[in-house]
Every structure is written in structure tokens, then in C-alpha cells.
Amino acid sequence: MRFDFEGKTALVTGAASGIGRAIALELGASGALVVISDLDAEACRSVVEEIAANGGNACVFAADVSDEDAMREAVEFAQRKGGDLHMAVNNAGIGGPSVPTGEYPAADWRRVIDINLNGVFYGMRWQIPALLRAGGGSIVNMSSILGSVGFAKAAPYVAAKHGLLGLTRTAAMEYAQQGVRVNAVGPAFINTPLLSANLSPETLEALAVMHPMGRIGTPEEVSGLTCFLLSNRASFITGSYHLVDGGYTAP
Template sequence: MPKGLFDNKVAIVTGAGSGIGAAIARELGREGAVVVVSDVEAKSSEAVAEEIRKAGGRAEVCTADVADAGAVEALVDFAVKECGGLHLAVNNAGIGGPSEKTGDYPLDGWRQVIDINLNGVFYGLRYQIPAMLQSGGGAIVNMASILGSVGFAKASAYVAAKHALVGLTKTAAMEYATEGVRINAVGPAFIDTPLLSKNLDEETLGQLASLHPVQRLGTAEEVSALTCFLLSERASFITGSYHLVDGGYTAP
């Protein structure tokens, strides 16, 4: 069999039950990784894991709410104990949150977005990094957004969390650069996933597409391609950086 990019590697992907996370989990599986598929929805996680198995890969399921530090610690422990270690991680789980001006933003909505989109990534790093050091090193990708570098009206919590995520990524990467753990962030623009297609009408989707110079939404597979490159040894000299996959959104 041809050698995969991630043979003999164990990977965790959070928010892997659909969309970008599912695409990343499937690509990691195709490239030989043992994939721990994690999401708050066990049913969707199992469906993605079964796709990986049917394609000839190995996948395990571990349900986890990333806003719960104990659940994230248990997820990493699961990977180490059940799969033999941890070498790769994608902290992808996230939510959009309420759409309100900052002066009207609901406090519970703010807390939920920060808990999942920022604290959840910190918890991931907090437990993934020690496990990777014990496994001889590894690579982590934190899923940011174009909104990690620009603003967007009525999305203060999301924008704040994604900006902070980029700073967290850079700091952690500097700390472990000489210890064999690389950490980067990816910033997608608007991607054609169930999160959008199930909640927005065709007119709104068209308006979002028009914001990109390429005049379309991105695909989950396009985000996965960049993410998996950064996880691979092909990106061995890349750490502490923030990579956009945005169809030109931030170019103007």
C-alpha cells in the first residue's frame, strides 16, 4: 500500500461530526492516521467514524463538550490509552453565537461563545501538548476564522474569541518551538457547510458568496487541505502562524 502522510499517527479532531471537522477527519483517515472523532453529538461523530472505517481507515469516537475542561482532558486520555498516544490535533469545535450589536449583546451568549470558541481551544492545548511531548512531538491546528484578523458587525463575541485564538496560537507555538510541537491557526472565510446551508436562505448565501473576490463560498475540503498540510511534515518549518483560506475576502 502507498504510504500515507500520517501513518502511525494518532489524531484528535473536535467538532468533527459535520462540516470542516468532518472533512479534516476523513482526510486524516485516508492518509493513515488513527482518528479520534469528537463532537458533542455522538450520532454524527459515529457516522463520520464509520465513513472513515468503510474507506479502510481506523477511527474511534469520543464525545466531548470542549467548554468542559474535564471532558477535554478525558478526550486526550482516551486517545493516549485507547490509541497509543497523541501526535496530531485539530481544535475545530465552535459556534457562531447571537447576532447583536455590542451594546445589546446577551451576556449568556457572550459566555457561551467564549467558553467554546476560546476556552475550549485553551483546554485542548493544555492537555494535548503534554500528551504530544510524551509521544515524541506533534502538530496542532487551531481553527480560527477570517474574523481572527478583521471585524464583523453584530459578532463581537465570535470576533473577540477568534482574535484571541490567534494570539494564543502564536504564544503556545513560541513556547514549544524547540520541543517538537508545532502549532498553527487556519482562518477560513465563509464555507459551505450545514451551519450555513441549514440556517440561511439562498439569497443570504448568495450575498455572503459575493463578499469573496472569487464570488463563491469555500468548501470544507479546501479548508481540510490546508489544515492537513500544516499537520504534515511537509510544513516542518511552519509554526506560530495564521493561514487564511478565504477566496480573497481579506485582500481589499
């Protein structure tokens, strides 16, 4: 499926690698001007070069999503570069240590919540007014299968992803009649550099068999759904949570 995003400007956080990179590449290939945002400016520039090599247009705004001022500045940067902001993907996130809830370090709890939940709010706080100024647009917030189920030793991550869904649905209701759509995507375990760098082949295999399809997903499989939700083909879809999970949550 090909999308037409000619004349549109998109902001993607956590876009230097993995799912965010795949989304940025697909948006760029579909004609959008893509603002690549991540902490790693050098890795962002590599994604910009990939998009340019395929005839697309992109630029870098390095930022920490847990900094509200940085999120405001990212939106203002996108508006300066593209005239308006039309689409946003709040994808940046971290995992945190694997510790039971009763032993979880408070500092690690705050860090995961700051990035995975507060960071989405900070993004939307400035993205929504920009989309309204543009006459409407679409936001996709990257949740997880853990937005709908629990997972041992991951309390802040699970809490953040559940909270993200409430935030998504509330904003969707508030702005539905003003042309702003807000949806969430919930990937299962996806083959990203972060996953492969931190887990052994044996652990990856064990994760794969937890999915009825018998494998983990690819970033491109998440990107395809995300870009659909951003597009006008999803014009009657808002406030929804869409899984890309290989059947993980089906049992």
C-alpha cells in the same frame, strides 16, 4: 496531495460535520487513527463509519470542549487507543446571535467565548503535554477570517477568534524547540450544513459575492491546508495564521 499519517493518532474536535468532518476523513484516508469528538455522538459514529468504509480507522469520544475535564479525558482516550497523541485539531465552534455589542446578552457572550476560546485552551492544556510525551507533534486551531478583521453584530465570535490567534502564537513560541508546532487556519464563509441550514439561498448568494472569487468555500479546501500543516511537510511552520478565504481579506 497525499499525506502519510501511518502510525499517528489525531484528535479532531467538532468533527461530526462540516470542516471537522472533512479533516477527519482526510486524516483517516491518510492512515491516521482519528478520534472523532463532538457533542453529537450519533453523528460522530457516522463519520467513523465513513472512514472505515474507505479503509481507515477511527473512534468516537463525545465531549463538550467547554468542559476542561472532558478535554483531558479526550486526550487520555486518544492515548489509550493509539498509544500516543501526535496531532490535534481544535475545530469546535459556534456562532451566537447577531446583536450589536452594546446590546449583546452576557449569557450568549459567555457561551461563545467558552466554546470558541476557552475550549481551545482546554484542549491545548492537555494536548501539548501529550505531544511532548510522544516526542513532538502538531496542533491546528481553527480560527476564521474574523481573527483578523471585525464583523458587525458578532462581538464574542470576533473576540474569540482574535484571542485564539494570540494563544496559538504564544504556545508556538513556548514549545518550538521541543518539537511541538502550533498553527491557525482562518476560513472565510464555508459551505457547511450549519451555514446552509440557517441562511436563505439569497443570503448565501450575498455572502458569495463578498469573496473576490465569487463563491463560498468548501470544507475540503480547508481540510487540505489543515492536513498540510499537521504533516511533516510543514516542519518549519509554526505560530502562523493561514487564510482560506477566496480573497475576502485582500481588499
